[in-house]
Amino acid sequence: MTAVTTQAPDTRRAGRTVYAAAVVLLCAWVLVPLYFLFINTLSSPDTVNSFPKPFVPEFDTGSLAFFAGFAGMLSALKNSILVAGMTMVMSILIGAPAGYALSRFDFRGKEVFRLLILLTRAFPLPLLALPLAVMFIRTGLDDTVFGLALVHTTLAVPFAVLITFSLFSGIPMELEEAAWTLGCTRLTAFTKVVLPLILPGITASAIFAFVISWNEVFAAAVLTIENRTLTAFLLQNLDTSPLHLKFAGGFILVVPALIFIFAVRKYLFAMWGIANR
Amino acid sequence: MAVIEIKNVAKRFGNYQALSDINLTIEDQEFMVLLGASGCGKSTLLRIIAGLETASEGEVWIGGKRIDHLPPKDRGIAMVFQNYAVFPHLTVFENIGFGLRMQKLPNDEVTRRVTRVAELMHIDALLKRYSGELSGGQRQRVAVARALAMEPDVILMDEPLSNLDALLRMEMRAELKGVLAESNTTAIYVTHDQVEAMSMADRISVMHQGKIVQAASPIEVYRNPAAEFVAGFIGNPPMNFLTATPAGTGQWQVAGLALDGPQSGAETLNFAIRPEDLRLSEMGMQAKVKIVEPLGAHLLVTCEVDGTLFRAVLDSDLAVKRGDTLTLTPQPDRIRWFDPVSTRAVA
């Protein structure tokens, strides 16, 4: 009896220790590389290439300035923004109506459709890259910002559908019906009642699509030559470029993605049905 | 003028027959209550009238115009929903004025009408708030005000009070009845609460398994239920039933008591009497007392007569205890008879 009562808190304390250790480890796993990225980006090129490395940033913009001045870098950055922007718009325009239909209508094959949406992510891009490249060359879409945005849209649409589906499902049907009885058509009920309510969520979903495109490297590297995006450009110059350029490039890639994902985390949880806190 | 006529309406969901043979005329400015247990098709019927659901068969007419092919906005109706459906992104003012803005009324007209109904519903102090800052009762007031502001021919309400607590419900019940009587609109009100139905309705339509069993005034439904279902559904405690066997023409034998009844050739009839229509007497049915519940004003006694559960509402001064045997006589003019096969009332 006494053995049990003294043992129980012990195991619980041990459990808590393991839990805390796991949390620390996971955080370190993510944060330590980010921290080094941060230090090295904000240090002068000399410091970055020397050893030992400092543990506090110098707040020197030398590396970033070098990055900005590197030939082709700014146009790659511009391409990245263009492609991601197009991806964002197209995936919402395609994804949101699908999400609305899934949440509001019952139709034959609805479950299969939902599965198919997820299945689009089951084919690895490397498998599709060659046929895609061939097709793009035939249609003249190769090495264009729009062509790449199309590919990124196919990557982002499943998420756009799932996020907007959960957003629309969170808006009671009664609200729309009330609007209909108050003089709205289906369309005006949507624009006057549903849209204002889901606008923050739609924004989040758009930002997520932006990040997917921003981070994508494989299709970008295969399908573009002149009009490289930032990821593809950095990949191409990986072995030839100096260390401080890599750090600065990595930083420029990671930071917007991190900020955006942090801003929309609530909606990403909603997508998987996890209650957010 | 808004008479509502529902003609031969039926509704199927796949193979499930949710409504059948609905024929109902609701007079101008009448307060009609659709009453029935959950799942009997009340909401479905209301939504067909509103245009939120399409009937599989039949026609709906409002004010002499067939409207079942029109979208909800062109039917001259306004609706109050069970979960209020107050738009969360708009203030109370904009909620109430929503329909008026859709009609593109001028600003001062919108303000005038919103202010008027807000005062009527006692929410004029809340006009700047959002629905998240309102209690359930206040939200329901907003929903009603929003419907009234439309000045519709017909107002449809689907269990509007069922999410409120008991005290508030009683208060709102009386208020709503008053407001609607003032507004001269025809009203259809859905509820599963018979007290609500009895207290508010001009006429009650009792629904059961997708059919209207009886449509009559509250007192008629209570006193002369058209079918056994109505007799058992209306009244708390409900009517008592016993099997009656023939004892000569117009004479029926019920639990050892010979009673005058209908002249029917049936082999058996079901005798029915309300618990409050029983009296203690020298001669009558032998009732063995099972449970005694003092309810203050009355004594609710549950007994066994002829092997059947039987309730009587008696004077609270009476000294009755479990195990006693009472002799009960039904008040003759309150006895009702039902055919056990068709379950309809027999006169």
Ligand SMILES: Nc1ncnc2c1ncn2[C@@H]1O[C@H](COP(=O)(O)OP(=O)(O)O)[C@@H](O)[C@H]1O
């Ligand atoms: N959209 C629908 N699809 C399938 N069945 C439905 C649908 N709406 C209602 N029903 C069914 O029709 C019956 C009546 O529903 P309803 O009119 O909501 O009942 P009530 O309002 O009286 O509780 C219920 O059995 C319900 O399950």
Ligand SMILES: [Mg+2]
């Ligand atoms: Mg209902």
